[in-house]
Amino acid sequence: MSGDSASIRFDGQVVLVTGGGRGIGRGDALLFADRGAHVIVNDLDRDVAVSVVDEIVAAGGRATAAAGDVVADAPAIVNTALEAGGRLDALVNNAGIAWDQPFRPSDAVTEVERLLRIHTLGTVALTAAAWEALAASQGRIVNTTSGAVMGLRHSTAYATAKGAILGFTRSLALEAADVGIKVNAIMPMARTRMYELAGGQVGSDEDRWMQQFFPAEAIAPTVVFLASDAVPYNGQVIETSRWTTAHVELAVTPYLPAATPEEVRDSLARAGGELTVVAGLAEMLAGKMAGS
Numbered sequence: 606m607s608g609d610s611a612s613i614r615f616d617g618q619v620v621l622v623t624g625g626g627r628g629i630g631r632g633d634a635l636l637f638a639d640r641g642a643h644v645i646v647n648d649l650d651r652d653v654a655v656s657v658v659d660e661i662v663a664a665g666g667r668a669t670a671a672a673g674d675v676v677a678d679a680p681a682i683v684n685t686a687l688e689a690g691g692r693l694d695a696l697v698n699n700a701g702i703a704w705d706q707p708f709r710p711s712d713a714v715t716e717v718e719r720l721l722r723i724h725t726l727g728t729v730a731l732t733a734a735a736w737e738a739l740a741a742s743q744g745r746i747v748n749t750t751s752g753a754v755m756g757l758r759h760s761t762a763y764a765t766a767k768g769a770i771l772g773f774t775r776s777l778a779l780e781a782a783d784v785g786i787k788v789n790a791i792m793p794m795a796r797t798r799m800y801e802l803a804g805g806q807v808g809s810d811e812d813r814w815m816q817q818f819f820p821a822e823a824i825a826p827t828v829v830f831l832a833s834d835a836v837p838y839n840g841q842v843i844e845t846s847r848w849t850t851a852h853v854e855l856a857v858t859p860y861l862p863a864a865t866p867e868e869v870r871d872s873l874a875r876a877g878g879e880l881t882v883v884a885g886l887a888e889m890l891a892g893k894m895a896g897s
Contacts, residue, residue: 615642619690624700626653675727778840
């Protein structure tokens, strides 16, 4: 058996979960509360946020509802957390929607703008509003990207927004380290209400399979760990689904000659074997300059 066996607890800590009224966010909120956190449950729908708060309080935990839009109301949401708990130790940027639609030139810009606002700008707005409080507590941020960034048919707008969050996470982590904040991201897959919004058929064989093997609550253990003061990572992306986790890494092949189009053709054809994991652009450039 390896690793630290100490329990991960949040006693005396305040954790804000956006999109916490349903699905993955609800599962996160319940587990945070079970581990001792005062949970700030944000959702655009006040009724579902209050419902989760009531569930937590009934179980003996502490929670406060903070309904609102993650872009327009970001400062007010953070203020609710600070007024309720006096501090903020972790921010989980979970709010978002799924969208399943073929790429259509007629409305491609509109759809990307809409998804960027909901996913990306919401993540940025809450992070900005919470920054000073998280720096004061040496806190943690957990963002939510998606496996769609690997390539998924009918998900161009969604993958664009989630890809922006991946880039935001990796770059922000470098600056966050200067003030003691750790920033990581999850890449979850779970059966949530978004499955229906993305065109999934309720009650179908696929739906039953998703509910059995990819329940929303299976994501919470990874989120809770990444939001804890025990997390050693910064700038990492963790795939999580079906009660499993895995590191998602960015890697490059060896650098080969590419001074002419023909060399580019031949070098890329040869470069599919050895991979080197890189922490960021600076490390990539260092590798490129080695031996020059």
